[in-house]
Amino acid sequence: MNSFLRGLGTPILLLLSTAVVGTADERFYADVPHMVEQAHAAGLEQTFGGPWEYFVGGGAASFDCNGDRMPDLLISGGENPATLFVNQSSAGGDLRFTKQPLGLSKEDIAKVTGAYPVNIDNDAHMDVVLLRLGQNIVLQGQGNCQFAKANTTFSLHGGDAWTTGFSAIWEPDMTFPTLAFGNYIDRSLPGSPWGTCHDNVLARPKTEAGAKPDYADPTVLTPGYCALSVMFTDWNNSGEPALRITNDRQYYRGGQEQLWQVTPDQMPKAYTAHDGWQQLTIWGMGIASTDLDGDGHPEYALTSMGDTMLQTLDDEAQEGQPAYRDIAFEAGTTAHRPYVGDDIKPSTGWHSQFADMNNDGLSDLFIAKGNVEAMPDFAKDDPDNLLMGRRSGRFSEQGVAAGISLPTKGRGGIVEDFNADGMLDLLVVNRQENVTLFRNQGAKTEFGHRPMGNWIKIELQNGPVNPQAIGALIQIKTGNHSQTHRVQIGGGHASGQTGFVHFGLGVAERASIRIQWPNGDWSQPYRAFANNHVIIKRDGSDPLYWYLPD
């Protein structure tokens, strides 16, 4: 038995030994999306690469940089320059992107590990935070996919750490967002990398109302345990998001997963065992969240080396405490080793994201996979996972049927509808290889492809502050089935997105929509027909419909 298995502990050993029983007995009857790889044809040439510092990271930001409501891409490169690709896809057509210069110095677009879009200054143009090995950089959107470095403008120093995690939230009554940076290893300390994790950083804007954000006085979140993903999340449905951090046990000493209470006007405070927080040590790589069981409290998929955790609040824990139970085995989402080939070594999971890939109204789970570099105790060929949600609450691995089971070294990812056809496509940033871009063509048939379930996509307009409504909750009701989506920036692995929020609707041809706006106010119910892009303005009477040119 190797050291990895010894470290997992007895419950996981049982899991590994019985995994076949839990995953190989189920036929999947719903549509499987046929994902066709077309990165080169689409004009995406971008490789994330470099030495050890770039074994982690490899993210991308998806957002609209030119006002056409189509998701453009800014993709990190590690040693290679980060690159902006403007979306030129037509509605329902092949994916097309055009490379466009970022207009920054070579130094600024090098050493980028990840990217997240966030409209820091609340204007009409999306800004982007570049996570870097060294100073993090804020790009202020100027319109027409032009950017200006805005660290000085926003009084954001950006530090000099090795940053791989980011999240943002508008705290109550604040004009500008609070930014959280997750930092990895401090290479300057003696003994590095072992036990030399960087602290993390919370950058709150100054409270005085001003014309521009001012992040001159950040807060250090210590101790840090080599974070690889951070996410503001309203774990207890209190209206006060906390900061969840997933950490890499490979390098910390005495560390664990973390949850920080971030109360307005107070110093952040880490939840402890006294608060019910249970120590969990994993090779945390990425965080995804969604409310799978509709109880108002999100579940979390935490990628790691070996099994992916799927956490839900423990019913038996004291009320109000952040005590979680792992349900990955029950749900069939452990994804602990490759599902193709003969390699039984453990997987290495990175980006994770819940999304409805076949529009059946159920959340699916995408996990980017890939060996760190050449770790012999872990699977060498480690295809990404597409775990399709089932009505039983379990998930079914359909990566092979979908066509995404490539032997790439996945890192970050974006699940997004790049051609506005209502079917989610997929970008995966790979280490030392070109990105992969999968177009979702629908269900494959003898005659070609057919659409899957119905869908709806929703854009929120919150007003002059926090215009994209970060922190809002979208609730969709079709029949007795409710789905929710929290509008978030953060989590995944070094990758984030803004834009339309996608829901699959199954056989429902219309949906009732309610919004809990970021300040907690619930909207009236809105009604919309399926298979449309709708825009909901705060205090608007009816949704507006949006159409891409034919």
Place this chain on the structure above:
Amino acid sequence: MTGPGIRAAFKSGLVAGLVLASVQCVLAQDKPWAETSAFLGQQVGQPEGNLDKAAMTRLIDIGEGLFASRFTVEDGAGRPHATQAIIPTKTGRRSVVGFARASGPDSNGCASCHNAPIVGGAGDFVTNVFLNEGFNQFDFQSTDPQFSNERGTNHIFGAGLIELLAREMTQDLQAIRTDALAKARSSGVDVRAGLVTKSVDFGAITASPDGIVGLDELDGVDTDLVIRPFSQKGVMTSLRQFTINAMNHHHGMQATERFGLRWTEEDDFDEDGHADELGAGDIAALVAWQASLPAPGQNTNDNADWANAAARGQVVFGALGCSSCHIEALPLRSLAFADPGPSDAAGTLSRAQVDTPAIYDLALLDWTKTLPRDDDGNILVPMFGDLKRHNMTDQTVDTLGNELMAQRFVDRTVFATTELWGVGSTAPYGHRNDFTTLDGIIQAHGGSARPARDAYLAAANQERDQLIAFLKSLVIENE
């Protein structure tokens, strides 16, 4: 024996046996006494391509047989663990009754209600159905308006033409939207476009250069600009969708294309022991038969007085303003009925879900040859309707506002214009089937129809009488 014979047989009360006997050329019935429908499964799979007259006739006959069948538990009738909801929905516990008057199943055959004056026709008050979404409270659903909207049974003659008109109107409206968006994008300014198709005015949209469409001025059509021509509220897109809904609601016969493995991961969603109760071929046959039903006509039984009064009444009909909504005829460009159609959403087969749709050329049917055409060669569909929704109540005339629940985004007091063809054969009247006379339902018109109703009341008795004579002449032929 084909369709008309079966309809006549049903009217004479001999439907079950005669239907079986009538299609022996089609079916091989080993046990004529079997307590199953002989027509289920006769059409295997969704037909494709252009059907010639023989193939179409065969399919239509199967469809009529299915429509007239009295489904049994041996066929899969009943839904002990499913509700009437259009989205597959489980009951909390097994239903202990086979039939339930309000929540259904409330009938074991389509023709049990659609039978006046012949199969495919309307129904008396006793055939009213009770509509509730069926997502919750189905255990408690009663005839009380707080739980159900009570609706009469409509006839479906000419339904194929109506669906074809709706498809063309949808195509027109969406083309207007596309054109307005293109103009807005190229000009950089908002473009307001009127939504007029086949002379029916559905208001206007405002297209913005950024691709957003303002819908504040829509009138009588859904926000996706799909004309949904069926049901009293105008909320059903196609015969196919309506058939799937109704087969589940009224009979507990569940179509695989919505209740099967693909969407529910179960082949026996209602847990009655019968898997895949209605295949795509069964639904196709039912659609083909309904789409082929002849348009109602005008007949005064060679009664000269009636004919004269009806002729004058038709003039009065226009003069009083009735024809502003009950438009005498709408022009139809093509009689090629594609099944599945273009506008249905997932859960009902649509054009995008199949390789090649079946094409039923209604021009092959003799009755379509008698339809008038305009100078452009369009078929004039004499339905006396506009496929548009209108508010039917106001402060003082509110009788038709007797429902307490909106239906599928449509307000309580808003209804689709009833097509008046066949009205002379389908008393009683109104969405609840609770007006015994045409005079009564005319007087109940409020809201958007108030001017015409007031004009009717102000008209001379002779004119009102002539108007009734005209309406009574619009009949379903009982050949």
